[in-house]
Each structure stands twice: as C-alpha cells, then as structure tokens.
Amino acid sequence: MKTLGTLLILLSLTVASEAGVCCEELGRKVDLLTEKVDALIKKVDTLTGCPSGWIFYDESCYYIDDTPTAEWSEARSCCQGLGGDLAIIRSAEENQFIFDLMKKQDTFTALGAWIGIQRKDDSKLYWIDDTPVEGHYSAWYSGQPDNSYGNEGCGHILGESSNGGKWNDLECLLNDEGDNPVILCQKPI
Ligand SMILES: [Ca+2]
Numbered sequence: 277m278k279t280l281g282t283l284l285i286l287l288s289l290t291v292a293s294e295a296g297v298c299c300e301e302l303g304r305k306v307d308l309l310t311e312k313v314d315a316l317i318k319k320v321d322t323l324t325g326c327p328s329g330w331i332f333y334d335e336s337c338y339y340i341d342d343t344p345t346a347e348w349s350e351a352r353s354c355c356q357g358l359g360g361d362l363a364i365i366r367s368a369e370e371n372q373f374i375f376d377l378m379k380k381q382d383t384f385t386a387l388g389a390w391i392g393i394q395r396k397d398d399s400k401l402y403w404i405d406d407t408p409v410e411g412h413y414s415a416w417y418s419g420q421p422d423n424s425y426g427n428e429g430c431g432h433i434l435g436e437s438s439n440g441g442k443w444n445d446l447e448c449l450l451n452d453e454g455d456n457p458v459i460l461c462q463k464p465i
Pocket of ligand 1: 405420421422423424444445446
C-alpha cells in the first residue's frame, strides 16, 4: 500500500507538473489572444471613428460631395464647413484609394474632383497645409502642371477618362457647369 501510495503521489505530482506546463502555455496563448483582441478593438474603434458617410483610410476620413462645383474656393468652404478640408494626397496608395472612391460616386466626370492644391503669389503650387507640391509625391498628368495662359491656380484629380487618377492644374473658377469637378474632402481621424 505504501508503494501504491507513493506511486499515486508521484503520479499526482507528474500530472500536476504537466498541468502546470500546460497552463503556462495556455496562459501565454491567452495573453497573445488578449493582445490580438485589444488590437482588433482598437482597429474597429479607428474604423468607426469616421462620421457617417465618411470613409476611413490610413488615419483619415474622406468624403466626396459629388456636386459639380465651378469654384475651387467654394469646394474648399464646403469641406471646411464639414470639419475637414480639401484632400492632400501623399502616396500612390492614397491616390488609388481616392480614385476608387470617386468611381463609386453617382457623378463621375472627366474633371474628377478638386484637391487641396493652390498656386500662391510666388507662382508655385502648394498643398493647403502650405507644403510645396514639388518635392513630395505627385501624380501629374503628362505635361502638367502647365499653368496654361498663366491662369491655372488650382488642382484637381482627373476622373472618367484614360488619364483618370492623374492631376492637372486648372482655372480656379470654371464656366462649364455640367462637367465641373466634384468636392473631395479629408479630415484626420
Ligand atoms: Ca493644366
């Protein structure tokens, strides 16, 4: 009996020891899962951080008011009235995201959408956060910006055409009401 008791004790110790190892591994797995769940919750919070109608992409919310708008400054005022501003495009990925978003709108014309580029008194183009366009990511259409007739002070991203997604400088006040750029707004999350 004594031997059996000893064996039982040894067996219990072995099981307990194995259970300990098992629980340690389980604990590590639970910790890992907890980390992943926390990251997912954070991601969901970020995703739902955009107001209704705005689309999340890389720490910003984007909104297109697909109303053809003749004047760049009117488009900008519209965005500012919504708590944002015209979009500043910093990468090919962001440009593609925006172009894909434009394609989903009811109004998708050749002139595309106004973006946050404006020519200043030094005749150079700047983003609306005052960073020069030159020296940063750009997606100008071939031969652009050309400041045609010295009268093209505002930027837009081309829409429904073979050059879609490329940028052009354009007059800040257009005459053709039918095909004017729509409004592309952005705001940080
Ligand atoms: Ca031009």
